[in-house]
Amino acid sequence: SDKNKKFRSKPQLARYLGNSMDLSSFDFRTGKITRIIEHAGKPDLNTSLPVRQTASIFKQPVTKVTNHPSNKVKTDPQKAVDQPRQLFWEKKLSGLNAYDIAEELVKTMDLPKGLQGVGPGCTDKTLLSAIASALHTSSAPITGQLSAAVEKNPGVWLNTAQPLCKAFIVTDEDIRKQEELVYNVRKRLEEALMADMLAHVEEAASGGEALKDEGNCHDDKDDV
Incomplete structure (x- = not known):
């Protein structure tokens, strides 16, 4: 009879029962149903994605994700000190x-x-x-x-906290040259954007005239 039927694995039992019973919380080894504990409280609406530091020269924040909010993270003061380079x-x-x-x-x-x-x-x-x-x-x-x-x-x-270059001084003349360089680059960018905008306007206008001429051509055919 079905009462004396033996099953050697959880998949075998699931195939026998079909969809009549949910075995997701059933422990086949002990034969007991594990309790599902739901934590009460507000849902976590944090949508920030975990960010991992991928390059050593670009320091980025790292987000730690844990399934146990009550856990406390212990910090080691010795590891908090910057490692020697x-x-x-x-x-x-x-x-x-x-x-x-x-x-x-x-x-x-x-x-x-x-x-x-x-x-x-x-x-x-x-x-x-x-x-x-x-x-x-x-x-x-x-x-x-x-x-x-x-x-x-x-x-x-050698001071490892500083780059491999001799001591230098930034003068006012260097700052003025850099400001002039940035101004010229922005001016060229402005002219390029203006030329691109005018080209789009001209292209749209020529496209409209072409559609208008095509419409007039159809009207002439209808009159004939």
Whole structure:
């Protein structure tokens, strides 16, 4: 009889019962129904997605998602301190190039003559990567290596919190040149946007005239 029928697995039991019973909360090993505990309270309406830090030079927030709101996260004060940086770590960025959508090499920036590299094998590309990384990873001002002894022995006197460049000073003339450069670029962008807008207006106008002429042609045929 069905009362004495034996089942060796939960899928076998589910096939026998079909859709007549929900076995999602049934524990086959103990033969008991597990209780489903629903937590009362307001639903979590937080729609922010978890963000993970994917690049070491771009610091981004990390969201921790847990299924137990009552859990408390313990912080280790020793790990909260910034870890020491490897000497000449910026050289790892050398050899990396940027390509556009047409897979053509993007021209790199030309640094001012006042910026000079420090350290063995420090090229212009390495210097550019070091300064760009310092701007992204630190909120402190970029001053370069202030110690004059770093030129004699970079391995001992190098300040790893600053990029691999000699100390430099930004003058008022440098600021004025940069402002003029930004103004010229914005002016060219404004002219390009204006030309694009006029081209769209002219194209729309020519399209309307073409439709009007086509309509007049049909009217002439009807008259004939």
